[in-house]
Each structure stands twice: as C-alpha cells, then as structure tokens.
Amino acid sequence: MKKAGFFALAAITALVLTGCTDSDAPTSGDSGDGDSAGSADLIPVTVGVIPIADTAPIYVGDDQGFFEEEGIDLTIETATGGAAIVPAVVSGDYEFGFSNQLSLMVAADQGLDIKMVSAAVATTGDTSKDMGAVVTKPDSGIASPADLAGKTVSSNSVGNINDTAVRSVVDEAGADSSTIDFVEVPFPDAIAAVENDQVDAAFVVEPFVTAATEAGLEVVTYAYADFDPKLDIAAYFALSSVDADLLEKFQSAMQKSLEFADSNPDVVREIMGTYTKTDPAVLAEITLPTYPTEFDRASSEKLAAAAVEYGVLKAEPDFDNLLP
Known part of the structure; x- marks a missing residue:
C-alpha cells in the first residue's frame, strides 16, 4: 500500500496545510487500491516536508515505487518549514523530516540528538538564474x-x-x-x-x-x-537513535529518488502539479534545483561559519556526527 500527501497551494499564494506536527496529525491520502498483497510486510514511515520544488524527489520516489521496493509504506505530511518539522521528528510523530541545513545545525546546537541522513537539494550555482x-x-x-x-x-x-x-x-x-x-x-x-x-x-x-x-x-x-555555488540547501534528517535497518532502507530509497529526479526534470515538473496548485505555464518555466546524493561538506562548513558570525549558532557543529 502506497501513501502520498498531495496538498494544494491555492492560486500560488495560499498554502493549505493538511499535515501538522502533533501526534494526532491526519495522514495523507492512500494512493493505493486497498489492502494490496504484501502490504502487511511494509514498514509505515511518515516524512515531514515543505511542498516546494525542493521536495519533489520524495514524491517522485513514492510514485515510482522506490520506497515500496525498500519495504517502506510512505506517508508524506507537509508543514511551512523546518521549524515545525524538527519538533515533529523529535517527538516521534515523524520518522524522518526535511529541513534547511542551518535549521538542523541550530537544532543540534540546542542539544537535540538529530542527524542528517540524506542529501536533498542544492543550488544550481547559477548566479543569473537559480531556484x-x-x-x-x-x-x-x-x-x-x-x-x-x-x-x-x-x-x-x-x-x-x-x-x-x-x-x-x-x-x-x-x-x-x-x-x-x-x-x-x-x-x-x-x-x-x-x-x-x-x-x-x-x-x-x-x-x-x-x-x-x-x-x-x-x-x-x-x-x-x-x-556559494555548491551550497547544500536542505537535508532529510532523523533522530540519531533511528533504527539502523530502517535508516538504510530510507537512504536507499532516497538515493534512487534523487538520482531519478535529477535525471528526469519533466517528471519533476509534472509531479509538482499534484502537490501544488501551480499554473502549468509556471511549472514549465521554473528553475529546478540540483538534487545531489552526497553532501558538499565545504559549503556546509562555510554556512556554519557565517551563522556563527551572525549569532544564529553559538558554535560550529561537529560535522562528523551531524552528517552521514
């Protein structure tokens, strides 16, 4: 059984959030056709994301069956940003979440026991037309x-x-x-x-x-x-105590999803129309980000240094523990 959270952005300016961050959050709609054979063997996993171009790969991966292949019954929930998603992961409402890298550094700086588990999205590096x-x-x-x-x-x-x-x-x-x-x-x-x-x-x-x-x-x-032309913008993350077998399954599914999305921009644009109410003409013109499968540590360290300078972080994080 495959689940996907397809939520609407009304007329590009009004976000309709059906996902939330507390324990009674409604799950996204079931896109399967009932109790399919073998569904009992799948591990239910909820991931919190922001419904923007950055998160298209996880929707693509769900649609392509990459998570089912890894034994995961995926539910996608939405929120306005990492500030809402981080506490939902920490509280156990979500197994994994999507957030910009600096929000995750701040969370670690505040003593939350989280780690980045998968790359997600990066700048194109084009200073004349980026995402x-x-x-x-x-x-x-x-x-x-x-x-x-x-x-x-x-x-x-x-x-x-x-x-x-x-x-x-x-x-x-x-x-x-x-x-x-x-x-x-x-x-x-x-x-x-x-x-x-x-x-x-x-x-x-x-x-x-x-x-x-x-x-x-x-x-x-x-x-x-x-x-920074190689800036990693966001990542998928989990508690450091996440089950090792589940983590491996999720990372494998995300790698397939990121690789497929990066190689199939037309599929990315098409699937964005399922979780946003974006004009097809706009979707045809948007600048897609890069979907890397590995982190660029140098750009992360540069971001952390700037965050310390501006008082966002007290100290630069231990990237050996924070990154996969």
Whole structure:
C-alpha cells in the first residue's frame, strides 16, 4: 500500500496545510487500491516536508515505487518549514523530516540528538538564474544586494539559511546587513506581501521565484548561488537513535529518488502539479534545483561559519556526527 500527501497551494499564494506536527496529525491520502498483497510486510514511515520544488524527489520516489521496493509504506505530511518539522521528528510523530541545513545545525546546537541522513537539494550555482531568490517591486529602489540594508525582507522562517545567506551577500556587497529587518512570511504569501508593501523584499524558492517574476517582481539576488555555488540547501534528517535497518532502507530509497529526479526534470515538473496548485505555464518555466546524493561538506562548513558570525549558532557543529 502506497501513501502520498498531495496538498494544494491555492492560486500560488495560499498554502493549505493538511499535515501538522502533533501526534494526532491526519495522514495523507492512500494512493493505493486497498489492502494490496504484501502490504502487511511494509514498514509505515511518515516524512515531514515543505511542498516546494525542493521536495519533489520524495514524491517522485513514492510514485515510482522506490520506497515500496525498500519495504517502506510512505506517508508524506507537509508543514511551512523546518521549524515545525524538527519538533515533529523529535517527538516521534515523524520518522524522518526535511529541513534547511542551518535549521538542523541550530537544532543540534540546542542539544537535540538529530542527524542528517540524506542529501536533498542544492543550488544550481547559477548566479543569473537559480531556484531561490530575493524579489522586490520594480519601483522599490532596491536594485542590488547592498540596497537591502535598512529594508524589511521576508522569509518562510527567520534565523535560518535564507537570512544568513542574504546577510552574507549584503555584507559582501559592502553594506551593513545588521540593519535588515527579517520577518516571517510563508512562501505562498510572500508575493502578495511584497505587492502590498507589507515587506520591501522577499526571499522565495521555486515555484514562487517564477511566479514572482511572472507577476512583475524583479530579482535582487539569487542569494544561494551568490553565497556559494555548491551550497547544500536542505537535508532529510532523523533522530540519531533511528533504527539502523530502517535508516538504510530510507537512504536507499532516497538515493534512487534523487538520482531519478535529477535525471528526469519533466517528471519533476509534472509531479509538482499534484502537490501544488501551480499554473502549468509556471511549472514549465521554473528553475529546478540540483538534487545531489552526497553532501558538499565545504559549503556546509562555510554556512556554519557565517551563522556563527551572525549569532544564529553559538558554535560550529561537529560535522562528523551531524552528517552521514
């Protein structure tokens, strides 16, 4: 029996969350056809994700049967960010979760016994067209990263990889990033927040980067790529005490999923239409990220150093324990 959580992003700006982070969270819909033969032998596994382009491989892998092949009966639940997913994994509601790398470093910094178990998504490294960007109105007066100083900038959560990357890029441009006011706005609401002057600029990821430019907003910086061309943006993680056999099965299924997704962009775009309400024309134009199967430790160490500099981390993590 195969399960998949297909949740909607209404009109690209309103996220409808049916997954949640407490123990009575509803599971996603069963995409199988009843009690199929052998389903009793599958291990039920719930994974918390954000419904964006970054997580397409796990949906692809579920659809392709890679998790069933490894003996996993997969349920996908959604949340707005790693700040909600991390506690759900720690509490045991989810066996695995998806989060940006810096949120996981912060969790480890706070003493949570977690570890990254699979690579997930990385920047394309293209500073002229990447999958994550800061966008603003054409008449905002913000033409370069330095112009973000003193402005209000939104992200789906604060104190994580997005504002750290932006701060680094702004400081590299010779401005003072400490004067930026970062506020939390979910990705689906960010375009409207900019258009309505609730914020001066917004950090968004695909499909919202393309949706923003289609709506007439302009890109200020592709901050991930500008920060580091090999930046690992997010990872799948679990408690350090996760069952070793289950971990091996999950890692094997994720490797197949990531490899397939990276080699089949059309399949990625198609499946994104099943868990987002994204206009097909937008899906055809979005910039897909890279889906690596291994971590780039150097970029992670660079991110951690920046996070320490900006007070997001007290100390750089022990990557020998945090990475697989």
